[in-house]
């Protein structure tokens with residue numbers, strides 16, 4: 015609870031820290047009255063409005079309460095205090111974050127549950143595409159064959175691992191069920207890798223921009239993100255040479271199929287070159303391949319993992335983008351000792367993923383339901399992509415350029431001349447449209463937007479692009 | 492990857508570290524031949540058997556391989572190496588652990604999936620008690636009303652939180668759905684608290700013995716466990732005064748209902764005294780109340796959380812012990828800012844728990860199914876407890892004393908005169924019986940056993956206690 019003394023540390027935060035410390039130490043016990051606003055103002059040599067800002071924050075945190083005729087009283091300590099004084103690592107993360115993006119991500123998370131908004135931000139299939147009937151069928155089959163739902167084996171429900179092992183063969187990856195770990199989504203995969211395999215101060219090399227910039231997962235475990243530049247074939251291999259870190263471990267994270275947020279598909283040649291370069295630099299690879307099945311033109315090149323002879327690649331995927339994020343089912347494929355270590359950490363974290371979800375997921379693979387469903391999804395997404403591209407051509411040709419994705423959910427839009435993305439974001443929100451600014455995915459960048467055609471309805475896609483174009487034009491003036 | 496130079500660090504480990512470093516640095520690339528056994532033996536001034544031990548471990552880890560006529564070749568690096576050279580925090584945990592218990596816990600975890608063994612170790616309801624029909628019914632209802640399974644709200648599926656809020660009222664806890672966070676089991680609750688609320692070097696005060704000693708969750712996050720002695724009413728309050736840590740944060744973890752492993756039920760008076768003492772010492776409390784509904788004589792006293800006026804207590808529970816561990820559904824109740832912070836961490840960890848599990852769990856509460864099921868469970872457990880206590884009286888009266896639990900799963904057996912628990916464990920295993928030695932739950936302790944009457948069949952309970960008594964007698968000679 016050390017206070018930073020640097021001049022840049024805002025005064026109202028200093029007041030908050032001071033008061034938290036008093037409460038934490040028990041000097042101001044529950045029920046006690048805190049000094050008056052006037053007194054606090056003179057103690058810190060600030061005007062009363064600053065004191066009020068501090069008191070408001072402490073009130074919102076549930077630590078103090080203004081009581082009529084009694085002044086301001088301490089009403090809580092302990093847990094509430096811990097929650098509002100997070101441990102070091104988190105302070106570290108927060109202070110490392112770009113403030114505006116941070117606030118924007120939180121905002122978007124909240125707004126995403128508002129079903130009145132047109133969600134151009136959502137990296138999730140539209141409810142219209144959700145395969146209710148097939149899911150019902152899978153659940154009923156699991157119900158019919160209901161067995162005991164006990165704690166599962168550390169690596170996960172064996173029949174699901176067997177199905178996944180067979181499925182992986184279809185994308186050219188040879189993996190026995192023993193080299194597969196079931197996890198609760200790809201995010202948990204990254205989380206387990208970060209705490210289970212990497213040392214603090216490791217570097218994570220990754221595409222720039224990247225989905226990972228919108229998360230805390232590696233930074234929270236004390237790692238640094240190092241963005242590598244991309245071209246239309248994916249990460250530039252030359253960028254790795256330059257980034258070769260002199261100290262500490264490093265790994266490379268890549269999202270080679272229909273990259274989030276740019277939609278880029280890594281070419282076959284680039285995959286070979288990248289793997290070779292990484293092997294030379296002893297740079298292990300996390301291949302996040304969540305969007306692979308969402309190809310819309312033709313099947314993508316084989317995964318890096320399929321080319322990998324030396325256990326260099328940890329392969330991560332999940333059902334979140336293709337079937338349902340609510341199942342929370344993902345998997346990691348890698349060398350057995352690595353999978354065993356991660357399984358151990360997973361057991362220490364949550365004793366395994368939901369048995370129900372695992373059984374239902376196995377059902378999806380068992381009778382080819384999953385591949386059938388993927389055909390529907392691809393058909394639907396092709397239409398959506400077309401509608402969004404058409405709308406962009408019709409309304410935005412003179413104010414922006416964009417990618418023409420070969421699959422996945424996203425169109426990456428470059429607005430030119432550039433505008434204030436914050437203004438665009440809030441004006442769009444006022445018009446009922448939720449946007450993801452490119453700044454969420456990289457710490458510095460121009461005027462970029464990640465548009466998702468996966469979620470909103472077709473008329474909404476058309477309508478919202480039209481509005482967006484208007485707003486951009488206003489801001490470009 | 493620093494090597495310890497202390498004399499106590501075994502030679503074969505030094506060899507392993509040396510070789511890992513060579514591989515990690517790329518000095519010994521994949522495909523290269525490592526020095527001969529003779530050469531290694533003379534380099535480290537050891538005899539060849541020590542070198543062989545090291546090579547065997549590296550082979551098992553998948554880093555090297557003996558090839559006929561080619562010597563020993565490096566076959567892997569990167570991920571495998573990371574997995575076998577875990578980050579600092581874990582080394583720290585491992586080195587802090589009691590070796591024998593550690594090995595024993597792993598052994599037990601493996602043996603628990605062997606269905607030929609009589610599992611006196613398992614803290615889990617017998618498959619015979621699993622409510623197949625009711626679970627089927629709940630699943631089919633969820634299937635029938637199938638909606639989209641998207642990412643859930645950060646705190647979890649609202650209808651489940653509403654049901655839990657109503658359920659909590661029945662045990663005298665007032666909590667709005669907003670002050671409840673759904674998690675993937677109680678273990679995840681502890682995990683989130685450890686990484687989200689506590690500073691490194693915090694102390695966790697807890698019962699001694701305690702279930703927590705069998706886990707890494709707090710130690711992995713850099714915390715120390717400080718055991719407090721117990722009597723038949725629970726944690727001794729005087730022990731808290733003595734343990735009052737001078738530096739760093741501290742919290743108290745308690746498992747007041749049918750404590751794992753001793754079965755102790757904390758008395759009402761002790762609950763008041765404990766809460767008061769903790770409030771005085773500004774010691775926040777985690778109340779792990781997983782076993783509450785498994786009362787067998789009469790309803791237990793209200794939770795500490797029900798007495799808590801100041802947000803001092805974080806309440807943790809789950810469906811693992813009462814219904815099904817495979818659902819992976821637990822919950823945390825606490826002050827809203829705390830719940831919000833934990834929800835944020837949960838989102839960063841795995842984007843929420845399985846929607847399927849959350850919906851099925853809600854179904855269990857919605858129509859009173861859960862309470863009906865609890866009556867069946869209690870009836871079944873009463874019989875099981877009786878059979879085990881009878882068996883102990885019949886076969887073991889002269890060689891041990893034990894508790895008579897008022898609920899939960901466990902009988903805590905004190906073997907007198909004391910014997911080698913390791914020998915008992917392995918002899919029992921040879922006879923087909925899996926045991927949990929008391930040493931798993933505390934770092935030093937006499938000859939204690941945690942026997943579970945929840946899992947094995949009635950005839951197996953009787954038969955295995957008879958065999959156990961024989962084995963103990965042999966060892967006491």
Ligand SMILES: Cc1ncc(COP(=O)(O)O)c(C=O)c1O
Pocket residue numbers: 137198199200201202225269274302304331332333334339343344841842
């Ligand atoms: C590239 C990428 N990786 C991982 C995830 C996490 O997905 P989940 O944990 O739902 O599987 C996402 C979700 O947006 C993503 O876009």
Ligand SMILES: Cc1ncc(COP(=O)(O)O)c(C=O)c1O
Pocket residue numbers: 364365614675676677678679702746751779781808809810811816820821
């Ligand atoms: C006291 C106690 N707390 C927590 C747990 C973890 O249970 P779960 O994560 O399955 O809810 C257990 C399981 O054995 C336990 O005995």
